[in-house]
Structures are given as C-alpha cells and as structure tokens.
Amino acid sequence: MSPPETCASERRAQEVYEVYLAHIDGCAPCQAEEDCVEVARIRRDLRAARAAVRESPALRAARAEARK
Numbered sequence: 567m568s569p570p571e572t573c574a575s576e577r578r579a580q581e582v583y584e585v586y587l588a589h590i591d592g593c594a595p596c597q598a599e600e601d602c603v604e605v606a607r608i609r610r611d612l613r614a615a616r617a618a619v620r621e622s623p624a625l626r627a628a629r630a631e632a633r634k
C-alpha cells in the first residue's frame with residue numbers, strides 16, 4: 567500500500583502528463599517539432615512531478631536527515 571503522499575504525487579504527475587499531451591495536440595509549433603516556450607515549461611513540470619513520485623517519503627526523510 568502506498569502512503570497518501572505518494573498517491574498525491576502520482577496524481578500530480580498524471581495530471582501534468584495529460585496537460586502535456588493536450589498541449590502537443592493543440593500546438594502547431596510542437597507538432598512541427600519547433601521550439602515552444604510553453605512545452606519547455608510543461609516538460610520541466612513533468613520532470614519535477616515524476617521526480618516527486620520516485621522520491622518516497624522515507625527517502626525524503628533520510629535526505630532531510632543527511633542535510634542536518
């Protein structure tokens with residue numbers, strides 16, 4: 567069973583991914599594989615959201631401990 571925090575980050579990652587797909591779908595520059603500032607921002611969000619999913623609360627706690 568995953569902790570609620572992990573479920574929340576998984577939902578967030580899924581939401582960002584849906585935003586990403588919807589953007590590609592409606593964005594001419596992205597469909598032409600041209601530079602798009604908006605998609606760059608969404609990709610950053612997506613990376614951050616996926617990193618949050620991988621980072622379990624236990625790992626985060628261990629990291630916080632290491633920073634002390």
Ligand SMILES: [Zn+2]
Pocket residue numbers: 589590593594595596602603604605
């Ligand atoms: Zn775009």
